[in-house]
Structures are given as C-alpha cells and as structure tokens.
Amino acid sequence: MRFILGFIGSVFAGILLISMIGNLATYFGNKPEPLAAEEFHREPKALHLRSDGPFGNFKDQAQLQRGFQVYSEVCSACHSLKLVSFRDLKGIGYSDAQIKKIASDWKTQVPSINPETGEPSTRKALPSDNFPSPFANEVAARAANNNALPPDLSLITKSREGGAAYVYSLITGYRDPNTYKNEEGKPLPADAKPTGNLHFNPYFANLNIAMPPPLTSEGQVTYAPGNPRPTVDQMAKDVAAFLVWTAEPNLATRHATGITVTIFLLFASILGYLAYRQIWHDAKRVVRVTGPLEPENQAKSKRAKAKQGVAG
Amino acid sequence: MSFSWARPYEPKHPMMRWLDERLPLPRLVYGAIGGGYPVPRNLNYFWNFGVLAGIFLTIQIVTGIVLAMHYFATVDGAFNSVNGLIMRDVNAGWLLRYAHMNGASFFFIVTYIHIFRGLYYGSYKAPRELVWMLGLVIYLLMMATAFMGYVLPWGQMSYWGAQVITGFFSAFPIVGEPLRVWLLGGYAPDQAALTRFFSLHYLLPFVIAGVVILHIWALHIPGSGNPTGVDVKSERDTLPFHPFYTAKDGWFAAFVLLLYAVVTYYAPDYLGHPDNYIPANPLATPAHIVPEWYFWPFYAILRSFTIDFILPAKLWGVLAMFGSILLLFFLPWLDKSPVRSGSYRPVFKRFFWLLVIDVVILGYVGGAPLNWWRTALGQIASAYYFVHFLVILPLVSAFETPDPLPTSISESVLHGEAAEAAPAGQTKPRRGSVATAS
Numbered sequence: 001m002r003f004i005l006g007f008i009g010s011v012f013a014g015i016l017l018i019s020m021i022g023n024l025a026t027y028f029g030n031k032p033e034p035l036a037a038e039e040f041h042r043e044p045k046a047l048h049l050r051s052d053g054p055f056g057n058f059k060d061q062a063q064l065q066r067g068f069q070v071y072s073e074v075c076s077a078c079h080s081l082k083l084v085s086f087r088d089l090k091g092i093g094y095s096d097a098q099i100k101k102i103a104s105d106w107k108t109q110v111p112s113i114n115p116e117t118g119e120p121s122t123r124k125a126l127p128s129d130n131f132p133s134p135f136a137n138e139v140a141a142r143a144a145n146n147n148a149l150p151p152d153l154s155l156i157t158k159s160r161e162g163g164a165a166y167v168y169s170l171i172t173g174y175r176d177p178n179t180y181k182n183e184e185g186k187p188l189p190a191d192a193k194p195t196g197n198l199h200f201n202p203y204f205a206n207l208n209i210a211m212p213p214p215l216t217s218e219g220q221v222t223y224a225p226g227n228p229r230p231t232v233d234q235m236a237k238d239v240a241a242f243l244v245w246t247a248e249p250n251l252a253t254r255h256a257t258g259i260t261v262t263i264f265l266l267f268a269s270i271l272g273y274l275a276y277r278q279i280w281h282d283a284k285r286v287v288r289v290t291g292p293l294e295p296e297n298q299a300k301s302k303r304a305k306a307k308q309g310v311a312g
Numbered sequence: 313m314s315f316s317w318a319r320p321y322e323p324k325h326p327m328m329r330w331l332d333e334r335l336p337l338p339r340l341v342y343g344a345i346g347g348g349y350p351v352p353r354n355l356n357y358f359w360n361f362g363v364l365a366g367i368f369l370t371i372q373i374v375t376g377i378v379l380a381m382h383y384f385a386t387v388d389g390a391f392n393s394v395n396g397l398i399m400r401d402v403n404a405g406w407l408l409r410y411a412h413m414n415g416a417s418f419f420f421i422v423t424y425i426h427i428f429r430g431l432y433y434g435s436y437k438a439p440r441e442l443v444w445m446l447g448l449v450i451y452l453l454m455m456a457t458a459f460m461g462y463v464l465p466w467g468q469m470s471y472w473g474a475q476v477i478t479g480f481f482s483a484f485p486i487v488g489e490p491l492r493v494w495l496l497g498g499y500a501p502d503q504a505a506l507t508r509f510f511s512l513h514y515l516l517p518f519v520i521a522g523v524v525i526l527h528i529w530a531l532h533i534p535g536s537g538n539p540t541g542v543d544v545k546s547e548r549d550t551l552p553f554h555p556f557y558t559a560k561d562g563w564f565a566a567f568v569l570l571l572y573a574v575v576t577y578y579a580p581d582y583l584g585h586p587d588n589y590i591p592a593n594p595l596a597t598p599a600h601i602v603p604e605w606y607f608w609p610f611y612a613i614l615r616s617f618t619i620d621f622i623l624p625a626k627l628w629g630v631l632a633m634f635g636s637i638l639l640l641f642f643l644p645w646l647d648k649s650p651v652r653s654g655s656y657r658p659v660f661k662r663f664f665w666l667l668v669i670d671v672v673i674l675g676y677v678g679g680a681p682l683n684w685w686r687t688a689l690g691q692i693a694s695a696y697y698f699v700h701f702l703v704i705l706p707l708v709s710a711f712e713t714p715d716p717l718p719t720s721i722s723e724s725v726l727h728g729e730a731a732e733a734a735p736a737g738q739t740k741p742r743r744g745s746v747a748t749a750s
Contacts, residue, residue, distance in 0.1 A: 009702025258577025
C-alpha cells in the first residue's frame with residue numbers, strides 16, 4: 001500500500017513540476033506588460049478619525065452631523081442608505097423632535113398604499129423608517145446614471161479595502177487624465193484614459209469611475225456657524241466619518257465593552273495562572289523540563305542522577 | 313468511558329453513592345475528566361489545544377443558536393438580517409455575530425495547532441490510530457460546516473465561494489455536473505442552496521459534538537500520549553487530570569479567550585474579506601475570489617494544477633485537494649517508525665519543520681492574487697506537500713536511526729532536577745519532590 005501511495009504522491013508532484021515549468025516558460029517566453037490599473041492605482045491617503053483605534057468612538061458628533069448633512073445634500077441624490085433608519089440618528093446626537101422633522105422633510109417619500117383606493121402611493125417618512133432609496137429599483141437607478149449602479153452606502157466603509165480612508169481619497173481623488181503622472185512621473189497611456197461617461201480617479205480599482213466628482217467647490221454644503229470651513233477636503237472627511245458610523249453604529253459600544261472584557265480576562269488569566277502554580281507546586285519542579293529531551297540533555301540527566309546517587 | 317488504568321470511583325457522599333448505583337454519571341465524569349483519569353505528568357502546552365477546540369465548539373454552538381433565532385434564510389433577507397437586524401437592532405447582536413465569525417477562525421487556529429501537535433509527537437501511531445482518524449473526521453466536518461456558514465450572510469464572497477466550491481464536483485466526468493446540480497438544488501447557488509446550507513450548518517455542529525465524544529472515548533482507552541512518546545509505566549508517571557490538568561487547561565483557556573476577545577472586539581473584520589459586506593450579486597464576479605483563510609492551503613493546491621495532463625487540470629486540482637486531506641488517514645501506516653515523538657527523530661524533525669513552512673507558504677499563496685512567481689511557488693509547495701507525506705515520511709521511518717529514548721516518563725522529567733532544585737554546587741534533593749521518590 002505504501003508503494004501505491006508513494007506512486008500517487010509522485011504523480012501529483014510530477015504534474016505540479018511539469019505545470020510549473022510550463023508556466024515559467026510561458027511567462028519568460030512572453031513577458032506580459034504591466035497593466036495600467038497596477039501601475040497607476042494608488043493606495044488610499046491617510047485619514048485620522050475619532051472612530052479609529054481601540055478607543056475610537058463617535059464623540060465628535062459635530063463632524064458626524066456635518067457628514068450627515070453632506071450625505072443628505074449631495075450623496076443621497078443617487079446613493080441609498082438602506083440599512084440605516086432615521087431613529088438611528090440619535091446615535092450622532094439628534095433629538096427625537098429633530099429626527100421626526102428630518103424624516104418627514106426627507107426628499108424621497110416612503111412607498112406605501114393609498115388607504116382609500118389601495119393604489120400604490122407614497123407617504124412621508126417616519127423615524128422608524130429606514131432611509132428611502134432615491135430610485136425605485138435597480139433599473140431606475142441605472143437608467144438615471146448611464147447604466148452605472150450607485151452602490152448603497154450603509155456598509156461602504158466596511159466593504160472596501162481601506163475603509164473610510166478609501167472613501168475620503170476617492171471623493172477627493174479625481175484628476176485630469178491628460179496631465180496626471182504617477183509616482184514614477186509616467187503619464188497615463190492613451191488606452192487607460194476614461195471613455196464615454198467615465199471619470200479618471202487613481203484611487204478607484206480600475207482607474208475609471210462612473211461617478212462624476214461629487215464635491216467640486218468650497219461651500220457646496222453650507223455648514224452651521226462654529227464649524228470648520230466647508231472645503232472639499234473637509235466635506236470629504238466629514239462624510240467619510242459619517243459613513244463609518246452608518247457601517248457600524250455599535251462601534252463605540254464594541255470598543256468600550258472590549259476594554260471591560262479584556263481586563264476581566266486578563267485578571268482571570270493571572271488568577272488562573274497563580275492557581276495553577278499553586279496546585280502544581282510540588283509536581284512542578286519535576287515537570288519543569290517538559291520539553292523534548294535532546295541527547296545532550298539526557299547525558300546531563302545521567303550526570304545529575306549519578307551525583308544524586310540515583311540508579312538509572 | 314472506562315479504561316483499564318483509570319482509578320476506580322469511590323463515592324464518599326451517600327447521595328453520590330445512591331446516584332452512582334442507579335446512573336453512573338459521576339463515575340463517568342470522574343474517570344474521564346476528574347481525579348480518576350491519570351495523565352502523563354510531562355505534558356507541555358501543546359496538549360492544551362484539544363480542550364480549547366472543545367471550548368470553541370461550545371462557543372460556536374451557543375452563539376450560533378442565538379444567531380439562528382434572528383437570521384432569515386432567504387436570498388432577499390439573509391444579507392439584511394445579518395448586517396441590518398443582527399448587527400444593529402438585536403441586543404448585543406453585533407457581539408454574537410462577531411463572536412461567531414471570529415470563533416470559527418479561532419476554532420480552526422486551535423485545531424491546526426492540535427493537528428500539528430499530533431504530527432510532531434506521532435499521536436497518530438498505535439494504539440491511537442482511531443483517535444487520529446476520528447479527529448480527521450471532525451476536521452472534515454468542521455470544514456463543511458465553516459464553508460456553509462460562510463455562505464449564510466449571502467454576501468459577494470458567500471455567493472461566489474459557494475459557486476467555486478460546489479463547482480469542484482463538476483470536475484468529475486459524467487456524474488459531476490448532475491451531482492453539483494443535485495447538491496445545490498439548481499444550476500447556481502440560489503434559495504434552494506441557501507436553505508439547505510442553513511439546515512446543514514445547524515445540524516453538523518451536533519454531529520461534530522458526537523464525533524468529539526467518540527474521539528475522547530477512543531483517547532481514553534490507551535490514555536493521553538506525551539512529549540516523549542514513551543508509554544506510561546507506572547502511576548509515578550502520571551498526575552490525576554483533576555486538579556492538575558483542569559488547572560493548567562483552565563488558566564490557558566482564559567489566556568486564549570483573552571486573545572480571542574481582543575480580535576473580536578478590536579479587529580473583528582481583520583480575518584474576513586471586505587467583499588462579503590457587498591450583497592450577493594450573481595451578475596458581478598469579484599475580481600479576486602478567495603475562501604476564508606483556513607482553506608487557503610487547500611485552495612493553493614487546487615489552483616496549482618494548470619495543465620491538462622491526460623485528465624483536465626481542474627480534475628487534477630480537485631483530486632489533489634481532496635487527496636491532501638485523505639492521505640492523512642493513512643498516516644499511521646505511512647510512518648512506520650516505532651518511535652512516536654519527533655523529539656527523538658533527528659531526520660523526521662527537520663522534515664516536520666519543512667512541512668510547517670510549506671503549509672504556511674501554501675496558505676500565503678492560496679490567499680494572495682496569482683502572479684507568475686506565486687503560481688510557481690505554490691506548485692513547488694504543493695509538490696512538497698505530497699512528497700512529504702507519501703514519499704519522504706515512509707523513507708525516513710525506514711532508514712532513520714532514532715535517538716535513545718528515556719526509559720520512562722519519570723526519567724525524562726527528572727533530568728537536571730536535582731541540580732535545578734538546589735543552589736549551585738549542591739545537589740541535595742528537596743523534600744516533597746517526586747524526584748526524590750525515584
């Protein structure tokens with residue numbers, strides 16, 4: 001049986017090695033040109049938010065509210081926020097009365113049924129409703145956006161590599177494809193330039209994104225007095241911070257609970273370890289050398305035993 | 313779970329005697345995980361991982377049952393019930409979900425350490441062949457359960473993972489495609505597949521628990537192995553499971569749970585893939601489909617077969633991938649060396665560490681996007697994997713000269729003790745130490 005198994009193993013290994021030689025020969029025989037998407041794609045810029053790190057929280061509610069303002073005045077024209085409900089806005093510091101007003105003033109109404117005729121109808125949103133989507137369905141969304149589908153933003157910072165930093169970089173990352181040069185100073189090749197209704201953005205995976213630059217000028221959103229100047233950069237940061245919250249409204253609770261649990265388990269480990277030491281006190285010295293016995297250790301052991309007068 | 317060398321249970325309290333005569337449950341507990349189970353005294357921390365695997369199985373079952381109360385197994389509702397209802401509205405739902413997600417990863421981490429412990433210390437050798445094989449059955453069930461669990465949130469990776477993995481079956485000629493359609497209940501993963509995956513994902517953990525009982529039962533017949541691989545010769549070589557190993561397992565479990573808590577609370581998505589936060593879309597294939605990290609080594613083996621040599625490359629890949637696990641069932645007969653522990657096998661030891669590096673490389677290649685050098689690296693690593701188990705191991709066990717073994721566990725733990733227990737220059741044995749008793 002061992003012979004058969006050895007033969008099977010050799011067959012697998014042989015085919016793998018033939019495959020490898022074939023692949024390497026193909027690769028070196030016809031070295032592929034690097035793709036523009038690899039050469040010109042950029043990693044997200046650094047972004048620091050209050051929600052970062054093990055103590056991250058949502059206490060910068062002014063920023064989250066500014067981000068919500070950017071979402072409602074700009075992004076929500078095309079992007080839905082299906083998993084978030086109006087009542088959740090309490091988590092970024094709005095009062096019940098404010099939430100009620102935000103819901104009933106929301107520009108898209110909630111699909112409903114006319115109670116008298118039974119005809120499809122719409123009604124004003126309530127705090128218990130999730131944010132209504134700007135388009136009735138995917139077909140409508142595509143029809144209004146040159147056949148591109150604006151993704152739902154509820155989980156966007158979790159569903160993209162780079163998270164909030166990616167959102168911030170993407171929004172502020174639009175460049176002129178005719179003058180853009182990558183870090184090595186190489187201009188964009190003609191075939192990588194955007195066509196049709198696409199826009200060049202080096203932070204987007206394939207460099208050309210259907211979304212036109214959403215934030216184009218300072219003051220596009222008017223912030224309440226006492227807030228920073230609404231520069232494009234500031235608005236992008238604010239909306240990224242808001243979208244961290246929409247992706248995980250329980251993030252701050254998670255971090256806070258984590259500290260308690262970690263400290264508890266740390267104490268449990270230490271107490272458990274001391275109990276273990278206590279229980280093993282006598283047996284311990286004997287088992288201290290639990291590791292594998294090397295021949296030199298065995299010689300040592302023999303010598304120690306000889307000294308002690310133990311036979312063996 | 314009685315075995316010949318367990319200490320007999322002698323109930324002291326009349327109540328316990330009454331119970332024991334009618335239902336010998338106290339006897340079972342005492343003999344299996346109590347003071348009646350003598351365990352070799354020289355176990356190192358690698359022997360803690362079996363208990364840890366049991367703890368993570370329990371965590372998975374408990375969190376999973378509660379999650380199932382809030383989960384909708386429908387293609388329209390699954391994603392929103394996980395990412396909306398459970399993560400946002402269920403009390404501590406986010407904790408249950410993250411604990412379950414990362415619990416799966418930790419279950420695999422401790423199981424992999426447990427398996428490699430067995431590989432190094434020859435835990436698969438006589439008389440523990442069945443313990444090893446039952447362990448492999450548990451591992452296969454774990455893989456099936458984990459795969460189906462990953463499909464349930466119905467994100468992009470769930471969907472495309474299901475598509476790719478069930479696609480393995482279509483590699484087999486003639487029966488393959490009908491088999492795949494039968495398994496999925498359709499031509500592509502859809503409602504039928506999701507509902508049956510949910511049903512099986514709920515069932516299999518209990519099957520695992522059943523096989524765990526057999527695994528422990530089979531272990532308790534010969535008793536636990538130990539780092540020297542030398543059989544227990546007398547009671548002097550052992551310590552009762554309780555309180556010695558309950559204490560050791562206890563504190564170490566708290567420590568591993570601490571690591572688990574840190575990941576669950578502070579990096580819950582680190583081991584996952586961002587694409588699974590995008591709802592499943594049968595019309596948009598992700599740029600880079602990868603399974604969960606614990607399948608990466610096998611995924612690397614699957615992808616390494618790139619030429620149609622007599623059979624199609626895909627079929628070779630699937631056969632090799634299944635073969636890479638199935639060959640472990642033959643391990644007790646592939647490695648004929650009478651010495652169990654790798655510590656006394658100088659040649660085996662070197663190849664063992666090569667295998668560890670090899671599997672790490674396979675994991676890396678399986679998780680990363682393919683390019684020319686990663687493909688070549690994966691092919692070398694896959695070839696080594698098969699050669700290691702099917703060629704090198706039998707040859708090493710035939711030609712290797714093992715190092716001399718200690719005559720008993722007591723001797724092995726005694727080494728250097730006298731010198732260690734006393735101040736430098738003096739080797740007076742201490743009272744109470746078992747060393748003096750020898």
